[in-house]
Amino acid sequence: MPTTIPLDWYLMLSAVLFVTGVIGVITRRNAIIIFMSLELMLNAVNLTMVSFSAYNGNIGGQMFVFFIMAVAAAEAAVGLAIVLALFRNKQTVYVDEVNLMKW
Amino acid sequence: MGIDLFGSLPLVVIWLALGGVGIVIQAFVRDNTRLVFGYYISTLIATGVLAALTFGHTGLTFDGMVTMGGSGAFFDILFCVTGILTMLAARPYLQREDSEIDEFYTLLVSAVSGMMLMAHANNLVVLFVGVELMSISFYVMAGFFRKSIRSIEAALKYFLLGAFATGFLVYGMALVYGSTNALDYATITSVVRAGTTPFPMLLAAGVTLMAVGLCFKIAAFPFHQWAPDVYQGSPTVVSAFMSTAGKAAAFSAFIPAFTMLMPVGAGASYVMNMQLALAVIAAVTMLVGNISAVAQSNVKRMLAFSSVAHAGYLLMGIVSGTAAGHQAIVFYLTAYTFMQLGAFVIVSILERENDGHLEFSDYAGLSKTHPVLAFLMAMFMFSLAGIPPFAGFFGKYMLFIAAIDSGFTWLTIIAVVSSVISVYFYLGLVVKMYFSDPVGEGHATNPGTAALTLGVAAAFTVLLGVLPSVLQSMFTAFH
Amino acid sequence: MDMHVLLFALFAVGAVASAVLTVTRRNPVASAMSLVAHFFMLSGLYLTLEAQFVAAVQVLVYAGAIMVLVVFVVMLLNLGNEHRLQERSSLRSVMGTLIAALFAVQVIITLLAHPTGMNAMSPQALTIGTTESIGQTLFTTYLFPFEAVSLLLLAALIGSVILAKRHVK
Numbered sequence: 131m132p133t134t135i136p137l138d139w140y141l142m143l144s145a146v147l148f149v150t151g152v153i154g155v156i157t158r159r160n161a162i163i164i165f166m167s168l169e170l171m172l173n174a175v176n177l178t179m180v181s182f183s184a185y186n187g188n189i190g191g192q193m194f195v196f197f198i199m200a201v202a203a204a205e206a207a208v209g210l211a212i213v214l215a216l217f218r219n220k221q222t223v224y225v226d227e228v229n230l231m232k233w
Numbered sequence: 234m235g236i237d238l239f240g241s242l243p244l245v246v247i248w249l250a251l252g253g254v255g256i257v258i259q260a261f262v263r264d265n266t267r268l269v270f271g272y273y274i275s276t277l278i279a280t281g282v283l284a285a286l287t288f289g290h291t292g293l294t295f296d297g298m299v300t301m302g303g304s305g306a307f308f309d310i311l312f313c314v315t316g317i318l319t320m321l322a323a324r325p326y327l328q329r330e331d332s333e334i335d336e337f338y339t340l341l342v343s344a345v346s347g348m349m350l351m352a353h354a355n356n357l358v359v360l361f362v363g364v365e366l367m368s369i370s371f372y373v374m375a376g377f378f379r380k381s382i383r384s385i386e387a388a389l390k391y392f393l394l395g396a397f398a399t400g401f402l403v404y405g406m407a408l409v410y411g412s413t414n415a416l417d418y419a420t421i422t423s424v425v426r427a428g429t430t431p432f433p434m435l436l437a438a439g440v441t442l443m444a445v446g447l448c449f450k451i452a453a454f455p456f457h458q459w460a461p462d463v464y465q466g467s468p469t470v471v472s473a474f475m476s477t478a479g480k481a482a483a484f485s486a487f488i489p490a491f492t493m494l495m496p497v498g499a500g501a502s503y504v505m506n507m508q509l510a511l512a513v514i515a516a517v518t519m520l521v522g523n524i525s526a527v528a529q530s531n532v533k534r535m536l537a538f539s540s541v542a543h544a545g546y547l548l549m550g551i552v553s554g555t556a557a558g559h560q561a562i563v564f565y566l567t568a569y570t571f572m573q574l575g576a577f578v579i580v581s582i583l584e585r586e587n588d589g590h591l592e593f594s595d596y597a598g599l600s601k602t603h604p605v606l607a608f609l610m611a612m613f614m615f616s617l618a619g620i621p622p623f624a625g626f627f628g629k630y631m632l633f634i635a636a637i638d639s640g641f642t643w644l645t646i647i648a649v650v651s652s653v654i655s656v657y658f659y660l661g662l663v664v665k666m667y668f669s670d671p672v673g674e675g676h677a678t679n680p681g682t683a684a685l686t687l688g689v690a691a692a693f694t695v696l697l698g699v700l701p702s703v704l705q706s707m708f709t710a711f712h
Numbered sequence: 713m714d715m716h717v718l719l720f721a722l723f724a725v726g727a728v729a730s731a732v733l734t735v736t737r738r739n740p741v742a743s744a745m746s747l748v749a750h751f752f753m754l755s756g757l758y759l760t761l762e763a764q765f766v767a768a769v770q771v772l773v774y775a776g777a778i779m780v781l782v783v784f785v786v787m788l789l790n791l792g793n794e795h796r797l798q799e800r801s802s803l804r805s806v807m808g809t810l811i812a813a814l815f816a817v818q819v820i821i822t823l824l825a826h827p828t829g830m831n832a833m834s835p836q837a838l839t840i841g842t843t844e845s846i847g848q849t850l851f852t853t854y855l856f857p858f859e860a861v862s863l864l865l866l867a868a869l870i871g872s873v874i875l876a877k878r879h880v881k
Contacts, residue, residue: 135720135760137830138823141411141435143724143757147731148404149816154735155397156808162740162786164393166747169778170731171400173754175407176770182411184761184841187834190358190416191407192846193854195766197358198403199773200861201365204868205396206778208372210785211872212388217789219382225393228386252863295856336874343867350860358857366864373871388875431829434822 140181148174161213161223165206172202237294240301243284243309244353247346250276251339259335269335270324273342274317280345281313288707297417299353304563307707308352308485315478315570316345318686322578323470325681330468330586332378341474344370348482357406357416360486364402364450367482368395371475375467387466394449394459402446408439409494422493437503440494444511447490450483451544454518461525464537469584472533473577476540477570484547484566488559497554497639512552512644519545519651527658530593532580535658536573539617542655543569546629549636549644558635560708565628567704568697572616572625575690579610582680590676596662598671603678607666609691616694618659619652624697720760727753740786744779751775762833763841 151174154167176195183191213223220228238245255272262268284306291302299305320338327333347370350363372395376388410416412432413424430436445456452460464472495507522542529535547569550562583599583606584590600607616623629652633645680687697704730753733746751774758767839845850858 134831135717137828139720139724140757140761141828142820142823143727145816145819146728148400149812150728150731150735151400152397152812152815153809155393156812157805158735160740160791161389161393162782162791163735163737163743165396166743166782167735168393168396168400169747169774170734170750171397172403173750173774175400175404176766177754177757178404178407178411180758180761180763180766182407182414184763184833184837185830186411186414187836187840188414189840189845189849191410192763192766192840193849194358194361194406194410194416196769196846196850197362197857197861199769200865201362201399203773203778204365204369204864205392205399206781207868207872208369208875209392209396210781211875212372212376212385212392213785214788215376215379215385215875216389219380219385223789223791225389228382228389248859248863252866256866296853298854298856334874336870339870340867340874343863343870346863347867356857358854359860362857362860362864366860366867369864369871370867373867373875376875379875432826434826435828438819438822 137181137185140177144174144177144181147177150174159224159226161216161225162210164225165209165213168205168209169202172198235294235296237290237292237301240287240290240292241294241299242287243280243306244299244346244349246283247276247280247342247349250279251342251346255339255342259339266324266333266335266338269338270320273338274320276342277313277316277320277345280349281310281317284309284313293355297419298356298359299350300355301353304485304488305349305353307563308481309349311481311567311570312345312348312352312478314689315474315481315574316341318574318578318689319470319474319478322473322581322683322686325679325683326468326470326581326584328681329679330378332468337374337377340370340374344374344474345478348478348485351482352485354486354489355418357410357418357421360490361403361406363482364486365399367479368399368450371395371471371479374471375463375475377468377471383466384468387463390459390466391463398446398449398456401442401449405439405442405444405446408435409443410439412436412439418489418493422496425494426496433502437507440503440507441510443490443494444507447483447487448514451480451487451547452541453514453544453548454521454541457518457521457541457544460541461534461537464540465531465534469533469577469581472537473574473581476537476577477574480540480544480547481566481570484551484562487551488562491551491554492559495554508552508554511548512641515545515548515552516644516647517545518542518548519648520654523651523654523658527654529658531591532593532596532662533577533591535593535662536576536580539655539659540573542651543573543617545651546632546648549632549641549648552641552644553635553639555635555639557638558632560705561628561631561635563708564631564697564701564704565625568616568624568628568694571690571693571697572613572623575609575687575694576613576617578683578686578690579606579613582606582678582683585676593662593665594672596665597669599666602671606678606680609687610666611663612691612694614659614663616698618656620656622695622698624694624701627698627701716760719756723753723756723760727757740791741783744783744786747782748775748779751779761841762837765841765843765846 151170179191347366354360378384412435449456526538550558616625730750
């Protein structure tokens, strides 16, 4: 049975979560935590997609969520491999210690 | 429900060649880069030929997910040609740097397949998957010299900022989806044009966020800061490929997406603001790109800023929003691809290990030590600066006319001013090559197959400048 | 009805709290664990939206696969606490934080001023979230992007092997 929660609540919640992720990306210096903040952003998008999908009665949004998940998995593999390669070369994962060229 | 097999061939062939056959070859034939190189060159040739054959076969396929023929097929050919030219230049370069691993070619072809998805996308899901397929291949290619800290750093920056931009792009897509209740371009177009969306504010926010994501991919101000670092740090042939085919792909997605979301002269109220915002972005991008390029002493970094500036010129076509503007983008992209690729490939031939021989001063007196390379470099520089009779001049002219026709005279004036600024550093390099004495002994260079790349790039740079109608006649098949 | 609102409030508060913890913890493992909690909260929110299949996949893919990978890398690199929470050019990060926060406030104000007026889920929501309907659509209409994603995963696989391998030649 349908709830009486307005769509707006979900949209506000996902905007707040998205912005939390953005702030994490901007302020943190550990590449792995930046990566986790990126995951937060993508998950906020997923929430937006699913709530629109449920309130509009359109399946497209839930389909999109699967593609976002697949992309997140691919980004996880590549991103963590880059972090590993960085660590092998410089023994650091802090982005502010990687500044041969200016950041 | 329906799959048009003939029209889908370019997409299906590159996909099977990569995921079905290429991987098996690489799994069982170890350490035979020559075979893999030849295999992927033929894959790209086959894909390009199929795209040419399906050029006139327009329509939709795979349940309306992707378009066939028309501008998509044109971009396929451009991506395949750029891919082939990059591979030809990459082989001698990678061999010299002792990093030739056959997976380089695999990633290059997968990037091309991602670009093709972007050019053919008729649904936000396909656009998203295409953007990511291209970007993920690029992240790895940027870090391909795993022992070089610069290369890894470029990969890290590109990855973190690229994924950040993807977040904005996909959040924009979510809001567009929510406010139009559709993911396919046709439905979104009709809702936007009719102005029947129940949430106009969300639609405007979604379009803005999508523009932010796409502006990052084309390296437009203020999302351009990654470009110089990434292009400088990546292997030179990779920079060549990313700054040409990558930019072409982003614009091939930008044109249909913004024809859909920003219908000039119709419905939605945010369109005027959006158009003005993009015009300002275009103006600032070309000024920032060209002014920063003046201050550079590293040729690779100079070319990176020049690619930022060119994103600004190309955005003028999006701002105009007319068919003429879009044709101008396609023309200039084609011209830009050949001249920028040529310039980067010359840099890759002259470069020495550990990022040696990349400074302006290293190019002094090049006309005496390497007369042919100096001549070609001068030609690409003239073309990039927009000096007739080369391709760059005619492309710029078309873009300027398109912007004036849609009432953006001020933008054209800024574009002309920034072109004049750009002459300073493009010709500065030419002057350095021709009117300075060489420092020390010139070192031997062995261009190998890269000579072929340079020949083709030079031929097109001249041909498109002298006979622009060759390309223009193809545009009648678009739209 | 109250049950639904209660569940929403619970998961929403949990999701925000765990997200904030993720971006503020010094220790990467603590961040990762908060992120796992966040994924479970989101999974609960998907259930309140009747998206059962997405909810299950959310836990399997994110908490089960991606986070295991992250924790594995953190352990492999043996990372300790960060000495300084944030170090990058503070002016830029303060500006960025302000702009981002402003964006969230803007969205909330806009939505409060112009409510979407959608107070109930579409009746179809009950049917579209099931495994049956997801599978049906994914393998018919969305066949093309589904296959394209396989290429994406292949490229990511090759790429991560290339980057992370110790000796290639």
